[in-house]
Every structure is written in structure tokens, then in C-alpha cells.
Amino acid sequence: MTVPETDMLSVALGRCISAGTPLGPFQGARFSGLTTASDTGLIHAVEDCPYLRKASSVRAIGFSLDASALERLCTNWSCRWAVPDDGRWPVFLDALDALSRLWPKEEEEDTLPSEVDVAAAAGLLSLGEFPEDEANADAWERHAEARACRDDLLALWQNTRHRLITAGDGLAACPWLRPRAEARMTDWAERAEEQRRLLSRFFGPRTLADGAAVASLAAPVLTADTDFGVFGSDAPQVLRRIWRAWRAGARGDAKPLAEAAMAADQELHEALGRRRKGRDEAEESLARLTTAWAEQARLATAERSAGRPWRLIAVRIPPQHRSPHGGGVHDPLTSWEVAVVAVYQVAVDWYRGTAALWVPQGIGEQLLAAEGTMKAVDLLQDAEDWAAPAPALLATWEPETRAAVA
Structure with missing residues (x-):
């Protein structure tokens, strides 16, 4: 050479x-x-x-x-x-490394939970992340097992997605490797679909729509009904911090808005510190605020989606990111984004890391917002053949040009 x-x-x-x-x-x-x-x-x-x-x-x-x-x-x-x-060999070697993960070792084989176990876990968590009876040890154990079932499924799906997306990137750069990997890509794609189907049981569509609507809410201002007198002149600043905590939880998590109230409660308690006087009034005021914010989000959900046509949105699913400091890998998607893909996916192309999602109007608007993690486009907006099936429409979109090794 x-x-x-x-x-x-x-x-x-x-x-x-x-x-x-x-x-x-x-x-x-x-x-x-x-x-x-x-x-x-x-x-x-x-x-x-x-x-x-x-x-x-x-x-x-x-x-x-x-x-x-x-x-x-x-x-x-x-x-x-x-x-x-010179750029050619590193790309080839990276592609081979990604494809090697399609041939896992025996100890990496994972067993999926049964349909019965998933249904029971999802049903339990639909009532809340934690049991209402804080003294019931058995209830705490059941909820912990249900959360573990969901989290294990999520980790499996994230890992499978990562293998498929990185392998697809490698095959795009080195297309001569595709015949060798096609059978394994098909096997892993089937595995990903089964994992996605089971995981979707844990996420409520209305909850996801409410989370999307939170972005449209205006920030609250301090009023006479907000009893934050304990904070004195810092009250407006505390309210802003509480609002940001609630908004981040409501938008980023794929859980009912009631769960976001816990993030607001935590922010309030940190602001209160050891204060005693005025504490009860501030906590009651916050409960009224988070209830009102949740109701505003639900109204916004109806205004954005009820009676309006759904949208076919294509997204580019990013692979997991490896920490530069040796901290392993993390998923750049928020819990809400992960849940939306799991619930609304109607077509997927793992060779390009793209998926088509059939979503309500409000969720579609949020996916298309510039602040989203996934690159997204409305597949029907400029489609010449708008009546084509979702996989065909998805195939017409190329989110980025990836140069192949010559």
C-alpha cells in the first residue's frame, strides 16, 4: 500500500x-x-x-x-x-465497529417481559408513580417492580435503536457492507419493534398531548392570589424558578401533569429553606398554581388538536451520545420525545435512522419546533404524492447527506 x-x-x-x-x-x-x-x-x-x-x-x-x-x-x-x-480508513473501521454490535455475545441477549407483566405494570403506573398509601410496604414493592419493568424495557429499546442507527450510518458510508449486514439488520429491527410495542403501553396519548401544549403557555406573573409573602421582594424570582421547574417536568417527562407538580414542590421547598412562618400559605398557593397550570395545558391541548387533522411527521432519531469524560452513553432525547416515537411510530427506516409519526396537531407542532432534539419535517406539506403510504413518503425524505467512502 x-x-x-x-x-x-x-x-x-x-x-x-x-x-x-x-x-x-x-x-x-x-x-x-x-x-x-x-x-x-x-x-x-x-x-x-x-x-x-x-x-x-x-x-x-x-x-x-x-x-x-x-x-x-x-x-x-x-x-x-x-x-x-485520511478519513477513509477511520470511516471504514467505525462502520465495522458499529456492525459488530449486530452480532452480540450470548450474555448480551435480553429476555422481554411477558404481555401480562407489561399490562399489569403499565396499569399500576397509570395510577401514579408511587402508591397513595405511603405505609403500605407491599404497594411500594409493586410500584418499584412496575417502574423497573418500564425502565428496563426503555433501556433495551434505547440500546437496540442505537445499534441499528449506528449500523445504518456505517452502511450509508460503506455501502458494500450492506449485503453482509442485511439479515442482522432485519433481526434487530424486528426486536426493536417488539420492544417499542411493549414500551408504548406505559405512555398515555393524552398525557403526551398535554406535555406538548405546555410550550404554548405564558409565564405566570405574581398576583394578589399568590401568597408568597414569605419571600418578600424575592417572590417574583421564586415564582419564575418554580414555573421553570414545573414547565421542564411537564414538557420533558412523559408523565401526567400531576407529576410535574412534584418538581415545583421541590423548588418551593428549596426556596423556603428553614422558614416556618408563611410556609403553609406558600404551599397552598403553589398547589392552586400547579392545578391552574395543568388546567391551562389541557385547554391548550384541546384548542390545538381537537377537531383538527392529524399530521404525518418524519423525524431523524439521533443515536446515543458517548460522554467525553468516560461516563458511558446517554440518550439525547427527552422522555417525552422517546414516548412520542414509541406511541405514534407508523413507519421506520433504520438504515437512515428515520421514522414517520402519525400524531395529533399539537404534538406535530411541538416536534417541528426548532427547540426539538430530533430533526423533523411534515411529510404531507409539500408531498407530490400525498396519498402514498407512510413508508413511501418517509423514503422521499433525506434529512442529511452522508458521503460514502469512495
């Missing part, structure tokens, strides 16, 4: 490129290596490879990267070849 004057990468080719992998434009790349006297032995990159220590003789060879060479490449991590860091 002719190496250009550029930075180099040290790559254990035998570990990164498994036998049988299509090489595309890298077919025939020239390398030098070491082998024993036999022409059928392993090809090594360095003389001090542990597998060469007992060899009676070692000789240098030149070879072309092809199917037969892949069969012979040493898989020891010490056998590293230099490849140019």
Missing part, C-alpha cells in the same frame, strides 16, 4: 476486519508483514508477536488485502499495521 504523507493510525487489522468481510475500495491494499516458513501460516505485523516466539524462522512478505489474506491475519492485539488517517 502506498502510504501518503499524512498522520497514521495503528490498527490491529486481524481484530477489526473479520474473515469474509467485503473490502470494497480497500480490496487489494498493499501491506508488508511477517510469517513463518510456511506459506499458509498466519501473517503478523510485528516480529515480537507472542505467536511468533516459537517459530524456527521468520520471513518478511508483502501481501494484498483480500479474502485469503483476511483468513490469515493474526488476531493478536500486538499485530498492528499502519494505515493512513
Whole structure:
């Protein structure tokens, strides 16, 4: 291989490129290596490879990267070849790394909960995240198990989505790998759909519509009915902090608006500190406020969606992000966005990481808002064939151009 004057990468080719992998434009790349006297032995990159220590003789060879060479490449991590860091090799290696996650180890296989267990857990959590009877230990345990069922399903679906999206990105950049991965992509897509279907049981459509409507609410102002006298001149500032906490919970979480009141309560308690005088009045005032805010959101939901046609929205689902500080990966989507995709998905293209969602008007408006995490577009707005099925309309949208390795 002719190496250009550029930075180099040290790559254990035998570990990164498994036998049988299509090489595309890298077919025939020239390398030098070491082998024993036999022409059928392993090809090594360095003389001090542990597998060469007992060899009676070692000789240098030149070879072309092809199917037969892949069969012979040493898989020891010490056998590293230099490849140019010119953008082509890193993209290829990243694609191979993403595709390798479609062949999980046995210990990574996960068992889904049964339909009966999911129905019971979803039914219980529809009554609230926590039991009303705080002294009932059995009720606390049942709620904890129900939350674990939901959270485990969510984690499974997030992981499956990530594998599919990153693999799809890799195949877009290196299309010659697609035949090798198609069967596995289909298997994982079926797994993702089953996980999504079960997870959707935990989210109420009306709750999601209410969460979308919160964005349209005006910030409250301090009035005579708001008994925040305990805070003196800081009362307007405290109200703003409480409002932001309630709004963030109501918009970001996929839970009933009553749950958002807990975030507002927490903000109030932090503001109160050790104050005693005026505490009860402030708490009662906050209860009235959060009840009123929730009612305003419900009214806004009806105004935005009731009697109006639904919308077919395409979204680009982002992969999980890896923390630069070694803190693992996290999902950039809010709980509300995750729930909307789970409940309203009608078509998906994992090769491009896109999905079509058939949603009420208010949810559609929120998805299209610039502040959303997912890139989104109304598939029917400028569609020439507006009567086409959702998968066909989704296929016409390319949210971004991804250059392939030449």
C-alpha cells in the first residue's frame, strides 16, 4: 500500500476486519508483514508477536488485502499495521465497529417481559408513580417492580435503536457492507419493534398531548392570589424558578401533569429553606398554581388538536451520545420525545435512522419546533404524492447527506 504523507493510525487489522468481510475500495491494499516458513501460516505485523516466539524462522512478505489474506491475519492485539488517517480508513473501521454490535455475545441477549407483566405494570403506573398509601410496604414493592419493568424495557429499546442507527450510518458510508449486514439488520429491527410495542403501553396519548401544549403557555406573573409573602421582594424570582421547574417536568417527562407538580414542590421547598412562618400559605398557593397550570395545558391541548387533522411527521432519531469524560452513553432525547416515537411510530427506516409519526396537531407542532432534539419535517406539506403510504413518503425524505467512502 502506498502510504501518503499524512498522520497514521495503528490498527490491529486481524481484530477489526473479520474473515469474509467485503473490502470494497480497500480490496487489494498493499501491506508488508511477517510469517513463518510456511506459506499458509498466519501473517503478523510485528516480529515480537507472542505467536511468533516459537517459530524456527521468520520471513518478511508483502501481501494484498483480500479474502485469503483476511483468513490469515493474526488476531493478536500486538499485530498492528499502519494505515493512513485520511478519513477513509477511520470511516471504514467505525462502520465495522458499529456492525459488530449486530452480532452480540450470548450474555448480551435480553429476555422481554411477558404481555401480562407489561399490562399489569403499565396499569399500576397509570395510577401514579408511587402508591397513595405511603405505609403500605407491599404497594411500594409493586410500584418499584412496575417502574423497573418500564425502565428496563426503555433501556433495551434505547440500546437496540442505537445499534441499528449506528449500523445504518456505517452502511450509508460503506455501502458494500450492506449485503453482509442485511439479515442482522432485519433481526434487530424486528426486536426493536417488539420492544417499542411493549414500551408504548406505559405512555398515555393524552398525557403526551398535554406535555406538548405546555410550550404554548405564558409565564405566570405574581398576583394578589399568590401568597408568597414569605419571600418578600424575592417572590417574583421564586415564582419564575418554580414555573421553570414545573414547565421542564411537564414538557420533558412523559408523565401526567400531576407529576410535574412534584418538581415545583421541590423548588418551593428549596426556596423556603428553614422558614416556618408563611410556609403553609406558600404551599397552598403553589398547589392552586400547579392545578391552574395543568388546567391551562389541557385547554391548550384541546384548542390545538381537537377537531383538527392529524399530521404525518418524519423525524431523524439521533443515536446515543458517548460522554467525553468516560461516563458511558446517554440518550439525547427527552422522555417525552422517546414516548412520542414509541406511541405514534407508523413507519421506520433504520438504515437512515428515520421514522414517520402519525400524531395529533399539537404534538406535530411541538416536534417541528426548532427547540426539538430530533430533526423533523411534515411529510404531507409539500408531498407530490400525498396519498402514498407512510413508508413511501418517509423514503422521499433525506434529512442529511452522508458521503460514502469512495
